Amino acid sequence: MTAMEDALRLESVSKTFGDQVKVAALDQVSLGLPYGTFTAVMGPSGSGKSTLLNCASGLERADSGRIVIGGQELDTSDETAATRFRRGRIGFVFQAFNLLPTLTVWQNVLLPARIAGTAVDKRRARALLERVGLADRLNHRPAELSGGQQQRVAIARAIVNRPALLFADEPTGALDSARAAEVLMLLGESVREFGQTVVMVTHDPVAAAYADRVLFLADGRIVEEMRAPQATGVAARMAAFRQSGTGTDSGGGSGATGHDAGHSAAGHGATGQHSYPAGRTDSHYTGSAA
Amino acid sequence: MRTVSLSNLRHRRAAYLASFLNLFLGGAILTGFAALYETGSAPGVSKDDRSALQTTALVIGGWGALIIAFGTAATLSLTVQQREKEIALLKAAGALPRQIRRMIMVETAILLVAAAIPAVPAGLGVGHGMLAMLKSSHQVSHGVDFKFGATTLTMGLGDIVVAALVAAVATGRRAAKQSTAASLVAAATEDAGMSRKRKIGAVVLILLGLDDAVMTATLMKNEGYDTMEIAGQACILTGIGLALLAPVLIRITAAALGPLMRRSGGYLAEAELRRHSRPAAGVLMPVILFVSLANGALYEQFIQDDANRALHTVVTADDKGVQTLSFLVTGMIALFAAVVVANIAVSSTLHRRREFGQRRLIGVTPGEVRRALSWETCAILVAGLVFGTLAALVGVIPFSYARTGDFLPDQGLGVFLAVGAGIIVLTFAACLGAARRAMRVSALAAING
Numbered sequence: 261m262t263a264m265e266d267a268l269r270l271e272s273v274s275k276t277f278g279d280q281v282k283v284a285a286l287d288q289v290s291l292g293l294p295y296g297t298f299t300a301v302m303g304p305s306g307s308g309k310s311t312l313l314n315c316a317s318g319l320e321r322a323d324s325g326r327i328v329i330g331g332q333e334l335d336t337s338d339e340t341a342a343t344r345f346r347r348g349r350i351g352f353v354f355q356a357f358n359l360l361p362t363l364t365v366w367q368n369v370l371l372p373a374r375i376a377g378t379a380v381d382k383r384r385a386r387a388l389l390e391r392v393g394l395a396d397r398l399n400h401r402p403a404e405l406s407g408g409q410q411q412r413v414a415i416a417r418a419i420v421n422r423p424a425l426l427f428a429d430e431p432t433g434a435l436d437s438a439r440a441a442e443v444l445m446l447l448g449e450s451v452r453e454f455g456q457t458v459v460m461v462t463h464d465p466v467a468a469a470y471a472d473r474v475l476f477l478a479d480g481r482i483v484e485e486m487r488a489p490q491a492t493g494v495a496a497r498m499a500a501f502r503q504s505g506t507g508t509d510s511g512g513g514s515g516a517t518g519h520d521a522g523h524s525a526a527g528h529g530a531t532g533q534h535s536y537p538a539g540r541t542d543s544h545y546t547g548s549a550a
Numbered sequence: 551m552r553t554v555s556l557s558n559l560r561h562r563r564a565a566y567l568a569s570f571l572n573l574f575l576g577g578a579i580l581t582g583f584a585a586l587y588e589t590g591s592a593p594g595v596s597k598d599d600r601s602a603l604q605t606t607a608l609v610i611g612g613w614g615a616l617i618i619a620f621g622t623a624a625t626l627s628l629t630v631q632q633r634e635k636e637i638a639l640l641k642a643a644g645a646l647p648r649q650i651r652r653m654i655m656v657e658t659a660i661l662l663v664a665a666a667i668p669a670v671p672a673g674l675g676v677g678h679g680m681l682a683m684l685k686s687s688h689q690v691s692h693g694v695d696f697k698f699g700a701t702t703l704t705m706g707l708g709d710i711v712v713a714a715l716v717a718a719v720a721t722g723r724r725a726a727k728q729s730t731a732a733s734l735v736a737a738a739t740e741d742a743g744m745s746r747k748r749k750i751g752a753v754v755l756i757l758l759g760l761d762d763a764v765m766t767a768t769l770m771k772n773e774g775y776d777t778m779e780i781a782g783q784a785c786i787l788t789g790i791g792l793a794l795l796a797p798v799l800i801r802i803t804a805a806a807l808g809p810l811m812r813r814s815g816g817y818l819a820e821a822e823l824r825r826h827s828r829p830a831a832g833v834l835m836p837v838i839l840f841v842s843l844a845n846g847a848l849y850e851q852f853i854q855d856d857a858n859r860a861l862h863t864v865v866t867a868d869d870k871g872v873q874t875l876s877f878l879v880t881g882m883i884a885l886f887a888a889v890v891v892a893n894i895a896v897s898s899t900l901h902r903r904r905e906f907g908q909r910r911l912i913g914v915t916p917g918e919v920r921r922a923l924s925w926e927t928c929a930i931l932v933a934g935l936v937f938g939t940l941a942a943l944v945g946v947i948p949f950s951y952a953r954t955g956d957f958l959p960d961q962g963l964g965v966f967l968a969v970g971a972g973i974i975v976l977t978f979a980a981c982l983g984a985a986r987r988a989m990r991v992s993a994l995a996a997i998n999g
């Protein structure tokens with residue numbers, strides 16, 4: 261049969277950190293993201309969001325499970341092969357920006373194309389940098405930029421080549437709301453106009469509302485999914501998680517994936533608060549062994 | 551905030567080991583020469599024996615001391631430079647400049663003591679061995695007893711102690727002086743540039759080297775071993791002077807090789823060399839020194855041997871013995887310089903694991919990281935061979951002229967090629983081996999660790 265391949269599919273992906281104290285950063289996560297979709301990933305600090313992105317993009321090796329990108333299974337056993345597979349297909353906005361300090365803004369943005377040996381679309385690069393408000397900073401080096409400016413360079417770098425799959429780890433974390441809106445619109449356009457598939461981690465319900473759907477992560481599992489999210493609804497859900505203390509909820513569950521409605525107690529704290537930096541809780545748990 | 555010191559200590563292990571090894575080797579070699587000197591100055595030693603022992607100790611030990619002091623200081627300042635970020639964080643957290651200076655001082659003192667303890671017995675072994683060689687080639691009579699004492703200790707260890715303390719004071723002062731914000735930015739990016747003092751020092755050393763060269767060819771022309779000593783000094787002083795200019799030299803070389811590098815995948819290497827030249831300059835310094843010292847000392851020895859042969863016509867077993875000893879001694883000091891090259895190359899490459907991790911995360915394969923590094927290494931070697939040879943010629947040309955009337959020795963390029971091949975293999979092996987090790991951890995771990 262000619263089933264539509266997903267842009268990204270995870271099958272029972274698990275990742276545990278630590279030798280003595282085991283932390284199950286990802287616990288049997290399965291998901292499928294169709295082409296041309298915009299997905300937000302939310303969850304308390306330490307719930308495994310970055311690990312999910314790192315494993316899905318091949319930056320981190322999962323302990324078990326399968327990751328399929330555009331119909332091809334990801335093989336991380338050989339770094340060179342995995343890197344070759346990744347570049348050209350996957351863009352990544354890192355939580356810590358990861359710009360090369362000796363290169364200028366302009367050189368940083370053009371670097372992925374240079375590395376991959378593909379044609380450098382200078383016009384697009386310039387347009388993107390203009391779009392994120394850095395047209396007059398082309399010859400600056402990362403250390404001469406503010407955190408938010410660096411983040412915008414990182415975003416331009418990740419999308420300039422139009423990768424089929426774009427991962428963004430808190431891409432608006434260092435931006436004011438106007439800049440954040442601009443960046444989010446840019447990501448939305450990539451999805452609608454170029455059919456890119458975007459996965460974005462965020463703590464901001466307003467940002468999440470730009471996505472087609474939101475996945476909620478807790479203790480390394482997807483505990484809920486919300487389609488066509490609204491900021492207020494997302495905020496309410498997040499508040500509910502905090503109330504029910506998901507962060508300290510230790511394993512025991514079926515480990516199944518999908519939509520566990522058990523945690524959702526919609527209605528709690530639906531006060532329409534749009535950001536909640538103070539609400540982040542670090543979850544400490546010794547995840548399931550075996 | 552990260553637990554600064556603990557996590558850094560782990561990463562700095564290589565740099566500390568490098569410093570330790572340098573101090574140990576330098577201390578041992580110089581203790582050996584110092585013991586020869588003390589053996590020669592003991593009462594009851596004949597005038598001829600005394601002269602033979604003290605000349606060996608002072609002539610070769612003298613410029614050996616220069617090289618060892620320079621190598622030690624270079625390695626120690628690298629250790630401190632690699633901690634610039636940590637020091638910046640400490641200052642941001644409220645550490646006073648005085649506390650930082652003291653911290654660097656205390657650590658240097660600990661390293662010194664740790665290295666001196668094994669260096670003394672090792673050095674006595676070296677001295678004993680050299681005395682045995684001098685005896686067997688009949689340069690020193692068999693009745694001379696090996697002696698060592700306070701003089702040996704002060705002469706042997708004084709050099710590394712002074713070099714280490716000067717390096718500690720200088721780097722400590724620089725680290726403490728920078729404003730907190732400036733040092734964070736500097737740690738994140740660029741070269742601090744070369745200080746005025748450094749430039750003046752370099753020029754003065756080069757001028758002294760040239761002065762020695764002129765002396766070799768004129769006033770000191772017919773002074774036997776003294777001529778050779780002055781010619782040797784010409785190489786070493788010019789070499790150290792050029793080594794001090796390494797940041798400039800590496801940038802010039804990178805600019806010259808730029809087009810070639812860009813065309814063949816060395817794009818990142820070029821950016822690195824031109825915008826962040828300090829690590830490469832750190833490796834270049836001892837490379838220049840090694841090339842100038844090895845070429846200078848070896849060719850001068852050949853020229854001298856030829857001159858001796860022309861005088862004596864018959865080559866005796868003693869002549870052979872003298873030659874063996876002087877090659878051995880040159881070899882020891884060249885070995886020291888080679889160890890400095892390897893140490894600095896390894897520890898500065900290991901220190902770049904984070905930078906390599908950044909590149910890997912954005913899609914550069916480990917092989918491509920190594921290729922870019924190979925380009926950097928090429929540029930270092932080109933600069934090192936060119937400027938090191940230049941420094942060697944400053945001594946060799948006048949010495950050859952003084953002994954033979956010709957400007958160039960007729961030994962051919964064999965030794966030069968061997969020295970070049972040796973340093974090329976060593977530097978590549980050190981850089982690429984360390985890069986392989988630096989990339990053994992995953993890119994994410996390299997970024998976060």
Ligand SMILES: Nc1ncnc2c1ncn2[C@@H]1O[C@H](COP(=O)(O)OP(=O)(O)OP(=O)(O)O)[C@@H](O)[C@H]1O
Pocket residue numbers: 277278283284285303304305306307308309310311312543
């Ligand atoms: N390299 C690592 N070594 C050990 N534990 C790790 C490592 N990386 C992540 N973890 C642990 O795995 C869990 C998930 O981490 P992850 O970074 O994915 O969280 P996150 O959801 O992205 O959090 P945040 O919102 O704070 O960025 C955490 O408990 C974290 O401590």
Ligand SMILES: [Mg+2]
Pocket residue numbers: 309310311355429
């Ligand atoms: Mg994260």
